[in-house]
Amino acid sequence: MKKLTDILKNTPVREVCGDTAAAIGGLVYDSRAVKPGDCFFAVPGTQSDGHDYIPIAVEKGAAAIVCERMPADAAEGVAYVLVGDSAGAMADMAAAFYDYPSRELKLVGITGTNGKTTTATLLYDLVRAMGYKAGLISTVVYKIDGREVEATHTTPDSIRLNAMMREMADAGCAYCFMECSSHAIVQERTRGLDFAGGIFSNITHDHLDYHKTFAEYIRAKKLFFDGLPKGAFALTNADDRNGRVMVQNTAAAVSAYSLRAMADFRCKIVEMHLDGMLLRIDGQELWVGLLGRFNAYNLLAVYGAAALLGLNRGEVLRVLSMLHAVSGRFEKIRAANGTTAIVDYAHTPDALENVIQTIEEIRTPGQQLIVVCGCGGDRDRTKRPEMAAIAVKYATTAVFTSDNPRHESPEAILDDMVAGLEPGARYLRIADRAEAIRTAVMLSRPGDIILVAGKGHETYQIVGDVKHPFDDREEIKKRFALLN
Template structure:
C-alpha cells in the first residue's frame, strides 16, 4: 500500500481531478485484476485500448485512474490523472510503488538481436559461481537467486520487473542481469530502472513487423544506452557496424569488445569444435564449453562485464571454463553407435541461423551430411521468411521446411513465403513437411553415420502455438527420444 502522491513521484501530470492523498493498495493495467482501492492504468495497446475498460475498473473499486484521454463522465469518488504517455507513467509508478529496487542492487541490461539470453544466463552463472546472490530476468526464466519463476516475455511489464527486483532486494541479491528487448524499450517497460551497465550484442534483421524500418529498430536499441546514467558502463560489440552507434550519445563509460577490432576487450579463437572453444582473451587462454564464433562474442562480453563490475580477472577466467551452455542454444545430442549429432537452437532470425550453420560447417569434416529442420513464426515479420529459407538451403545439404509457431496464420502460407527464398540450384535439397514432429522424425530417418541434424527456431520452448492454442511441444524431447531409440 502507498499514498497516491508518492506513487506519482516524477510522473509528468497534465490534469488531476480528485485527491492524490488517497491510499492505493495495488496498481493494475488489466481491468480484470482491479480490486477495492487499486489504481488502474489505461494503456493503449496494439489490440486493446484500456480506456474502454475504465468504467469497469471503477465499478470494481478502482480509487484512481491514470489515463491519456479523460472520459466524459468522472466518478466523484475516483481520482483521474491525465498523462501524456501511460506506458511511461506505469513504469515510473511501478518503480516508486516497489521503492525503486533497481537502485538497491547492480542491474545490468543486455540488448541486441541475438545473444541476449545466452549472455544474461552466463552472467548469472558466473556471478553465482563467484559466490554472489544473483538474479536473472530472461526469455527462458526469471531467477530470484535460486527461486525459479516462469516468464512469457523477453522483457516483462514494469510491475512484474519491479516486483521481482524487490523480491531480489529482500533476500540480499547483489547483481541482476536482464534481457532488454526492443519492444521493452519502445513500450517504456525499462523506464524508471537504474542500470549499473548496459551491453550491446549485435543488430540484425528482426521485429520489422513492429518497428517499421531497420533504422527505427536500431534507434530504439540506442535509446537504452542514451538513458544510462554517467556512473554506469556501456559495453558494445564494435565488430558490429551498429556497435559504435550505441555509444554516440550515452553519458555512461564507453567500452568496446571485439574479435576483429582493436578495443578495450579483445579475444581470439584458437580452437573451435563441438566440445567447445579455446579462446585467448586479453593475453590469457581460457577453455569454454560454448561453441562457435557467435558464442566467443558472448563469452567475451561476460568477461568484460564481470571485470567492469569489479571481479578479479583470473577468477573470472577460471569460472568461465566451468559455465554450461544455455538450454535450447546450440544444445546437442549424439548417438553412441553411429555418431549422429542433433543440435537444437533457438535461431529464429536470418543472422542467427546463418551463425549456427556457419559454425557447424566450420567444425564438420565434410564427410557428413547437414540436415536442417526450420520454420518461421506466424503473426510476425514476414520479410525474414524467404531470407531464412535461402540461408538454410544455401548452407545445408538437406532442408526440411516445417511449422514453427504459426499462431493465427495458415502454416502452409508461411511455408510458401519461405520457399520463395530458395535459389533454383537448391530446389532439390528441400522438402516441406507441415507437421513439425514428423519433420524431425524424417530428418532422423534421413541421417546416416556421422551426419548432423540442426533443428532451428524454437530452442528452449516447450509448446507449439497453432490457431492461438498452445500445446506441449519440445524439440529437445522429441529428438532425444528418437536418438535414444537409435542407441538401443
C-alpha cells in the same frame, strides 16, 4: 499500501481530479485483475485501448485511474490522474510503489538481436559461482536468486519488473541481469530503472512487423543507451557496424569488445571442437564448453561486463571455463550411433547462419548436415525467404516446417520461405514439425549432424492463441531411441 501522492512524486502529471491521499494497494493495467484499492493504468495498445476498460476498473473498486484522456463521466470517490504517457507513468509509479528496487542492485541490461539470453544467463551463472546472490530476467526464465519464475516475455511489464526486483533486493541479491527487448524499450517498460551498465550484442533484421523499418529498430535499441546515466558503463560490440552508433549519444562510460579489431576487451579463438573451444582472452587461454564464434562474442561480453563491474579478472576467467551452454542454445543431443542433433533458438537469418557456420567449422568430410527450420506466424515476413536461402546454401538437405504459426496458415508461411529459392534447391517441406524431425533423423547416417532451429528452449507450439505441448529436444530423443 501507499498514498497516491507518494507514488506520483517523480511522474509528470497534467491534472489530478480527486483525492491524492487515496491509499493504493496495488498497480494494474489489466482491468480483469483489478481489486478494490488498486490503481488502474489505461494504456493504449496495438490490439486494444485501456481507456475502454476504465468503467470496468471503476466498477471493480479501483481507487485511482491513470489515463491520457479524462473520461466524460468521473466516478465519485475515484482519483483520476491525467498524464501525457500512461505507459511511462506506469513505469515511474511502479518504481516508486516498490521503493526503487533497482537502486539496491547492480542492474545490467543486455540488448541486441542475438545473444541476449546467453549473455544475461552467463552473467547470472558467473556471479553466483563467485558467491554473490543475483537475479535474472530472460526469455527462458526469470530467477530471484535460486528461485525460478516462469518467463512470459523477454522483458516483462514495468510493474512486474519492479515487483521482481523488489523481491531480488529483499532476498539480498547484489546483481540483476536482464534482457532488454526493442519492444520493451519503445514501450517504456525499462523506464525508471537505475542501470549500472548496458551491453550491446549485435543488430540484424528482426521484428520489422512491429518496428516497420530497420532504422526504427536500430533507434529502439539506441534509446536504451541514450538513457543510461553518467555513472554507468556502455559496453558495445566493435565488430558490429552499428556498435558505435548505439553509444554515440550516451552519457555512460563507453567500452568496446572485439574479435577482429583493437578494443578494450579482445578475444581470439585458438581451437574449436564439437565439445567446446579454446579461447585467448586478455592474454590468457581458457577452454570453454560453449561452441561457435557467436558464443566467443557472448563470453567476451560477459568478461568485459564483469570487469567493468569490478570483479577480479583472473577469477572471472576461471569461472567462465566452468560454465555451461544455456538451455536451447546450441544444445547437443547424441544418438548411440554417433549422430548429433543440435537444438538452437536461432530464428533470424543472421542467427541461423552463425549457427550453421559454426557447424561447418567442425564438420568433417562425409558428414551430412540436415537442417530443420521454419518461421513464426504473425511476425516479420521479410526474413522468411532469407532463412530458407541460408538453410539451402549450407545443408545437405533442408527440411522446412512449422514454427509457432499462430494465426497464419503453416503452408502459407512455407510458401513465403521457398518463394525465392533457385530451381533445383535441395529441400523438403513438411508442415508437421514432429514429422519433419522424424524425417530428418530417418535421412541421417551414423555420425551426421542434424540442426533443429527456431524454438530452442520452448516446450510448446503456438497455433492460434493456444500453446500445444511440443519440445524439439524430447522429439529428437524419442526418434534417436528408435535408431539401431
